[in-house]
Amino acid sequence: MNFQSALIFISAMNLKELAHNLGLSQTTVSRALNGYPEVSEATRRKVHEAAEAHNYRPSVRAKSLATGRSMTIAHVVPVSSQHEMVNPIFSDFIAGAGEEYSRAGYDLLLSVVPDSEQDKMYRDLVTRQAVDGLIVQAPTLTDNRIPLLHELNIPFVVHGRSSGVLSDYNWLDVNNRRAFERATSLLLDLGHRRIALLNGLATLDFAHRRSDGYKRALLERGVAVDPDLIAHEEMTENYGYEVARKMLATSNPPTAFLVSSIIPAIGVRRAVKDAGFEFGRDVSIVIHDDDLSYFRNIGDVPLFTAVRSSVRDAGKRAAAMLIEIIRQRQEGQKDHPPMQTLMEAELTIGQSTGPLPVPTSTTHT
Amino acid sequence: MNFQSALIFISAMNLKELAHNLGLSQTTVSRALNGYPEVSEATRRKVHEAAEAHNYRPSVRAKSLATGRSMTIAHVVPVSSQHEMVNPIFSDFIAGAGEEYSRAGYDLLLSVVPDSEQDKMYRDLVTRQAVDGLIVQAPTLTDNRIPLLHELNIPFVVHGRSSGVLSDYNWLDVNNRRAFERATSLLLDLGHRRIALLNGLATLDFAHRRSDGYKRALLERGVAVDPDLIAHEEMTENYGYEVARKMLATSNPPTAFLVSSIIPAIGVRRAVKDAGFEFGRDVSIVIHDDDLSYFRNIGDVPLFTAVRSSVRDAGKRAAAMLIEIIRQRQEGQKDHPPMQTLMEAELTIGQSTGPLPVPTSTTHT
DNA sequence: TCAGTCAGTCAAAGCGCTTTGGAAGTTTGG
DNA sequence: CCAAACTTCCAAAGCGCTTTGACTGACTGA
Structure with a gap:
């Protein structure tokens, strides 16, 4: 193996040599390898065997120049x-x-x-x-x-x-508008009225569509949109944490969060717990779940209620x-x-959502 | 802009044309563009201007074939x-x-x-x-x-x-062995003796080195290595959660976790809280932090005590x-x-570590 | 003044493929 | 049996660059 490989490198076989070895023209060898019909099966087989034996592979450099395609x-x-x-x-x-x-x-x-x-x-x-x-x-x-x-x-x-x-x-x-409209409706159905939206960067189109769905759902139920409950940022865990922490510390905190990705949602969850609230009871969370391979929102009852679409x-x-x-x-x-x-995103119910807690929809300081 | 760009595409300027336009040879134009000295400054300037005007850029296909370098x-x-x-x-x-x-x-x-x-x-x-x-x-x-x-x-x-x-x-x-040796020592210093290691896949070399550091630190203090406290898996959040959950449910649970990445550490933290323990008090966690951009372990007192090395x-x-x-x-x-x-990784103290809770250093079943 | 040097330029070869336009040899059809 | 039609192969051109080797004219020094 060692020996053979060394040879392979040294010879650095190209089409010309391969053709010469076989006693064939470059044309024929090229055609044989690329599956053109005007080559007899016997020849094609021989060419393939020789190519295999010499570990020949056409140079992408030359190939792309000749074909005009870079693949x-x-x-x-x-x-x-x-x-x-x-x-x-x-x-x-x-x-x-x-x-x-x-x-x-x-x-x-x-x-x-x-x-x-x-x-x-x-x-x-x-x-x-x-x-x-x-x-x-x-x-x-x-x-x-x-x-x-x-x-x-x-x-x-x-x-x-x-x-x-x-x-x-x-x-x-993904139908982001509909996904967020559904997610918002779900929270509204559970009785939530103070629903925060932690969105992606405002310059990005998907963030806009998500806002749109969120606002539509609110307005349809006659719930006013509160700009203080909407945040736009890059989707880091810290962003989720900081924004949620601040929002929860206000006199009229949200009872639910709609979060654009599972990563900031982890931060939101942390902030919710830090503030002494019970996740999924006092405060609900719905996320958009990209189904990241290293952060699967799965299980009998997944951690987060989510609109999911595999990226x-x-x-x-x-x-x-x-x-x-x-x-x-x-x-x-x-x-x-x-x-x-x-x-279309698919809606999954997890542990992070529950009906609005009993007392009342707003707590006064 | 539209018009110009369209022209650019249609003409699909190549070296030959560019040289012809300039009344120069391909050689000279090529040399002028590639900064060779044997071209007068006046010529070089003209060539650059023409190249700019026609939005000429050499074809990587041809270039790599000619130079033998693919860049x-x-x-x-x-x-x-x-x-x-x-x-x-x-x-x-x-x-x-x-x-x-x-x-x-x-x-x-x-x-x-x-x-x-x-x-x-x-x-x-x-x-x-x-x-x-x-x-x-x-x-x-x-x-x-x-x-x-x-x-x-x-x-x-x-x-x-x-x-x-x-x-x-x-x-x-990264000096994984030393990083994990230090992390383990830190936990030992805090009085912990039941220290779990949630490592990466056992086939990977870094996981081996990390185990090594962990074991050395334990043995140096005369603490026996308990294989039940060592896990090897791909570093997902779920892995962290599941493993920690199971370990914490045993009769002789770990009081501290050493986790190979911030992602499973999130899962560990979740399991710790779910089991009713206080994070950073009842159960300590030290992580290896790759300083992922979307999951920064920062702040005055970062969430996790960590050995950090930016990937x-x-x-x-x-x-x-x-x-x-x-x-x-x-x-x-x-x-x-x-x-x-x-x-070398750098050690940062966060919220996730504290001295072994009062009762005693080892709990007997 | 003239060989020698140098700056500036060019024509042509070459990188390793694909593909065009034949050209042999082999069958087929009338 | 011979022209037509395949089948199977090939020589050579071309893809768009870089680089070699050579050439020109201007400049230098003795």
Whole structure:
């Protein structure tokens, strides 16, 4: 094994040598390996065996130059300038997408950039011809990456939507509005009226849609929206803790929290307990659960009542969608309508919700 | 802007055209752009301006074929077959590494594969000539990727070490043994004798080193190691919860927990509270804190007492190390000794530790 | 003044593949 | 039996860069 591998490296077999060894032309060898029909089965077999024996694999460098395809898809993940943080859902999203990519023979190019430099990076990746397609994550309310990529004329899929962008584009999203409307209604049904919303960054489109669902549900029941009960921030545990702590310390504290991710929800739970309240009794929590692999909200009765939608599954589907779009483009089919998928979140009841505690809906200091 | 961009795409400027436009040869234009000295300043300026105006960027495909360098570094992240999970520290590690890569003009190729297919993927990436270097993550006790990459003769850096591999290689690691020895000593100093260890997967090298530190500290004080108090698993919140719950329900429960990551520690904390114990009083917890960006263990008095080492910083350093190694290799310097960095974790006292509660040091059944 | 040096430029080869446009050899059909 | 049609293979061009080796004209020094 050692010996063989060493040989393999030293010879660094390329197509020319392989063809020479076989007494065949490069054309024939290339065709045999790529499954073209104009090669006899006997020859193809011989070629495959030789390739195997020499551990030959075509150079992606040469291949992509010759074919004009890089067989690479990029994800550009922004590092927040605020907290130097990477959104923790990315690892699961990428795990899902990566599965599809490797199945289809694509490589994943991951570009980690400060959020201010995103546009430049997208433009770069395309003009350098580094990728065949892109995934756009965490779109803002009117995201300029979408028109940019349209201009650059490269296949792309948006994970989420951008309300301010009117042109058509390919996207895959969760029905955030409905999910949060349902979650809010659930809390209202339980008698809660002081319901806090701990949302993601206000610039992000999904946060807006979630607010929307929340507000709709409140207004439908005639409950006024209290801006003091709405927070927008990056979804860290500390954020959940601090915001909940402050809100619970007010004279008219919320009796329920709607939290955009399980991570800040952990912080909220901590704040609730620290304040001497009983979780799921005095104070209820409903979360949006991305079904993160390292933080599963499961069990007979899961810890949190949640609207759930697997971000890993989203990654997988978005990737499949993009691969299909690239395929269509390569077949020269230009007139396909955009692909758009809306997924519904599923509501699960956990330990974190209960009816509004007896005394009354508001406690006076 | 729209108009200009559209033009840019349509023309899809390449070196040939650019040179022709300028009335110069490709050679000169290429040299001007790549900063070679044998080009007059006047010419260089003109070339840069024209390149800027036409939004020209050399094709990475052609460039890498011509230079033999792909300017790409790969991270192969395994998806656990057990829980289909991606280690949550990867996003921060990659954020750190990505910063260095973009500074140095490298792209990051991320390969997400089932852990069983890792070897194949490493071999593939190298023989396809897709990358100039690799980072190896989460090494096992005797990790065969290390000899493999040696054979393939490609620059690589290991994040962690592999005790069973005797050859020299480049690595960057935290002093896990000492960190856990100190953490254990701290608990012993507080009077604890029943100290549980919730470790990572037993196959991983770092888990072994951590066990080692833990056991040394115990033995030094003459405290016997109780195998019932040691658990090895993937570091999910649920794991922390379940294990702690079971241990606390025994007749001779631990009074302290040493937990390998903040994520299962959240679960431990939950179990402690559920069992009616007071966190940081009845039951102490010390964690290893990777300083995850979305889960900062901070504040005047952080939630957890911890041995801390930023995984983001590790990513950054590992990347810088790899880039330097690649540089040396390209300069034709073959005889460099391996680069090896051992980082010390820092101990922080938080709310999660306190002296052993009054009754006595060991409770008898 | 003239060989020697140097700054600035270029034509062409080459990186390792794919793919086009034949060209043999082999069957088939009338 | 011969033209037509396959089948199977090949030589060479091309992908868009970098880099080698050479060439020109201007400048230097003795």
